[in-house]
Amino acid sequence: MGFVKRQKEERADVNERVYERNCDGFSAQLKDPDPAVRRWAARDIVECPGASTVLLERLEKEEAIEVRQAIFTSLINIGDRDAITGLVECLRSEDAALRNEAIEAMKQLPEGVSAIIKELLKDDDPDVRIFAVNILEALSHPDVEEWLIDVIESDSHVNVCATAVDLLAEIGTEKSLNSLDKLRTRFSSEPYIQFAVNIAIERITNGQYHDK
């Protein structure tokens, strides 16, 4: 016993998989009872036409975390319009884990998500608008602050505004100060908004601001 160095052909235990390696095969394997098979199919299907649709269909019923993770990673890698539309739909799900996974995935797709983020920030559902602000947190885009300013100036929902203020505290500049002040007036009876706005302004001004 001791150290061994094996040739490739001696490694029967690490041999390649035996499943059919083509797009039809991957689609079929996504329904296999074995999660390990489904996970590999979710990874391998990336190059196939229409992969996003097939993956999103599977995602709706998939319960194994290792398969869900592989599906999300593949959707990020594909990053096409279908993938992004499907991820947006996940934000409306009752399944909190699915929503969170979708948010994390969308944070990895700055280009595609930037194209639709304004729409999401105006969605009828305030929860979706909050998730959209959460996504902005990690989106490397020069307009993030502008979008957040627009939210705190126009959104009627206190929780959406509060989420936007929290993010402005982290990334805001002097550009946001005026709108933050207006928000404080607009929600004058909401103690959290008063508190969050004060924190944001203090951070942006490095503590130079004094309450008016």
Next chain:
Amino acid sequence: MGSTMINDIRISYEDFQKFREYFYHKTGIWFDESKRYFVDKRLVERIAATGMCNFRSYFTMLRFQASGDELQNLINSMTVNETYFFREEYQLKCLVKSVLPEITEKKFDNLPIRIWSIPSSSGEEPYSIAIYLLEYWEGINHWDVEIISSDIDTNMLHCARKGFYSHRSVQYLPAQILHKYFRNTDGGYQISEELRNVIEFTRVNLFDPTETKSYRNFDIVFCRNLLIYFDDMSRRQAAENLYDAMKPGGFIFLGHSESMSRISPLFKVRKFAEAVVYQKPYYKSEV
């Protein structure tokens, strides 16, 4: 930008706080107050190197730069890229005292125990693992062990295969181990031929799922201080690839400042007496 202007750049406490929160979010690395001087110095260097005039403009550029190049530069300057024999020895102790006993207790085949050390860098880590097993794990007399070590950098792999090391690199090795496994060379040491022959060094890009496909069935992975260098997506992809390279029930060691829980929900946290290690869960049918 000249040194006079570097001297004009000031990092306020609020800047430091803002930066460390951002850096923590991006890398999982947290700088406490004692690191203030270290952080400020490197921030000032990066602000000057990028031609920015103050922290605020630099921080805005850092956040919104689409390529993420400057974040990478900053990470490189904020992390100490140093390796040596028996680095983070508590993890090697954990390997022989807790992890290997658990693996062998549940192992019912005659196949070798497979260990993957990535990145190999110049070989200190895989050779440290081999030495540790020979010196401190009785099981080496009963089990076959296969160690594969990989890196994306072929120059590093070449160095690792040759096995020449500086005094600095071996400074934490006990003297008897140094004498047993190394020979003196001009200005340093070379690791024994026996050890050089037992480790297979291979080139792989951990972030490319196609390249990692043939890396399978590892019982143990050492992937220390690598994931911190990459962005969220690369880390996510790397975690997926590591997961697929491991056997159910296999263990992965990360660097002391790294946390798999912040990268991927795929692994279980295992707290042993010596160290925190991450484990690929068994399939439900195997539990």
